[in-house]
Amino acid sequence: MRLIRGARGVALGVCGVLLAGGCTGSGGTAAKKTSSVDAAARALLARRATAVLHHDRAAFLAGIDPAATRFRTQQREVFTDLADVPLAAWSYQLVRTGAFALPPTADGSSRTAAEVRLSYRLRGYDSSPVVSTAYLTLARHGTRWYLAGDDDGDASGHRTAVQIWDQGPVRVVRGTHSLVLGLGSEKTLRGYADDADKAVPEVRHAFGSGWPGSVVIEAPSTLDQMAALLSAKPADYRDIAAVTTGEGGGNAAAPADRVVLNPAAFGELSAFGRQVVLTHETTHVATRLSTTASTPLWLSEGVADWVAYRDSGRTAREIAPELAADVEAGRTPAALPTDADFRSTAKGLAQAYEGGWLACRMIADQWSPDTLTTFYRAVAKGGTLDSHLRASLGIGLADFTAKWRAYVEQELG
Structure with a gap:
């Protein structure tokens, strides 16, 4: 983290999964229902992952509930905003269905809330995946299950992690030792890449090798967006110019690091200050496995x-x-x-x-x-x-x- 200076198990009941209308019948029937729903959820998530990796818009939208018009519009935008991100891998792991209770639907149709882990890697930069948690609403129409929302758990604290492509069209700028995923102008993002490219050799000289020798920067457009990426309060990061995810500790299984910029605070710095910040944050990336x-x-x-x-x-x-x-x-x-x-x-x-x-x-x-x-x-x-x-x-x-x-x-x- 760098501030501005000088110049961030639930116990299952008998049913195992919560569906609208509750659970009836014997334990064996409930177990079959759970197994059936989980299998359908896994298949749905696998199709979605394949659609993302193959840039298949039709297949991606085919998994969205046609009745969930707001969510469908949002997901159409997310697919577009993600288009230029260089993905090497993208997958979902179903943790559980019945993650939290959903209110019954007016027509009595079945729904369940799924806790899901998203894992992805960026081509040429990530040796380990970035892993985040999503809470997705699944709805059944006839015999088919669809994704119907990702914010129904917000009120109960089951919040889906925000990714930068959830915030707008992502521009991608590549440097010699850096990759910038940002929402700003290409000129601004190029400046970030240039500063990071200067930082990497300095860090390598000071701390040696044994790390990837590159840095990935996420550059949102506002302080609120930065805070959302960090699942934090904006006020807590108002005077923080940048944060490296996971900088407080790491191990051999540590996820890939991201340097997340606060555009307002970072923009107030001089050229010297900006270079200090990105060299500082790049050092956190380099020392990750030794922290x-x-x-x-x-x-x-x-x-x-x-x-x-x-x-x-x-x-x-x-x-x-x-x-x-x-x-x-x-x-x-x-x-x-x-x-x-x-x-x-x-x-x-x-x-x-x-x-x-x-x-x-x-x-x-x-x-x-x-x-x-x-x-x-x-x-x-x-x-x-x-x-x-x-x-x-x-x-x-x-x-x-x-x-x-x-x-x-x-x-x-």
């Missing part, structure tokens, strides 16, 4: 800023003005920033970033850049921070904190 729940945010965000600023030529006071003001006022932080300090709404968010950056910069300066990256990878494996500091730097957490406080005062005082 776990054991990695404190001061380290993951600090390393991202260290890479972004290391060759900037800017002074510490220029890069960390908020923390410099605190030091000047006699408010040198007593401890390293906590994970809570990095919440998008936290007071002193800028100081948390600046403090994390200086901690990582200190390791690189007083030990070595290789020591910093080795320490980063070691922390991800688990164990205490104190033990990793002792193994990598030769000092424990208390001494490291004291050394960092002195470094902050030296650089910013």
Whole structure:
């Protein structure tokens, strides 16, 4: 995540699936009904996936309930908006039917709510799929099942994840090391790709190989659209220029990363600021497999800023003005920033970033850049921070904190 600175099991009952009119008959009958509905749902979703991959508009719309006119219009638009996205794979997994209760229909026809996992990969960029959850309403007319909606579960908290092609026609811009999926002008999207193309070599130089060496950017047109992509409140990201999905922790089975831009905040930055943001976020992409729940945010965000600023030529006071003001006022932080300090709404968010950056910069300066990256990878494996500091730097957490406080005062005082 990068803010603006200086220049984001339900228990089944006897029926197993909820249909309009409830469940009657023996357990065996109910099980057959469940199996029949699930089989029909899987077949419907398989046809839909094939239609997407083969750009078959007629087949795609054939699976939409003719009576669900609003949803049918929406899905017609989604199919068009998705047309240029370079898909290598697209599939659905039915998690369950009867995901939530639906009100009975006026004509007594059968419906069920399905929880579904969508998986997709972008050609040439994703080695692992992006996976999201959708809650789809299925309706039966005669002997055939159709998709009839994707927002009937909103009121009960069963919200379908928003994708950028749900928000408008997606333009695709390819860079040397980047792919931009966006809703803005081609000129604007090309600028994002150019900045990302500069960022990738910088990150590779600082953190090495062992990652894809490319970055995928999603560029919505508004803050509200960005928040929808992140399933978040717009106010929480008003001053955040960009977020890398899943940046707080990863593992070998981690999904593909996306850098999601806040067009308003990103647009307020200078050329230098934009480059810093995209280098920072690209570092999160590169460190994904070396970042776990054991990695404190001061380290993951600090390393991202260290890479972004290391060759900037800017002074510490220029890069960390908020923390410099605190030091000047006699408010040198007593401890390293906590994970809570990095919440998008936290007071002193800028100081948390600046403090994390200086901690990582200190390791690189007083030990070595290789020591910093080795320490980063070691922390991800688990164990205490104190033990990793002792193994990598030769000092424990208390001494490291004291050394960092002195470094902050030296650089910013």
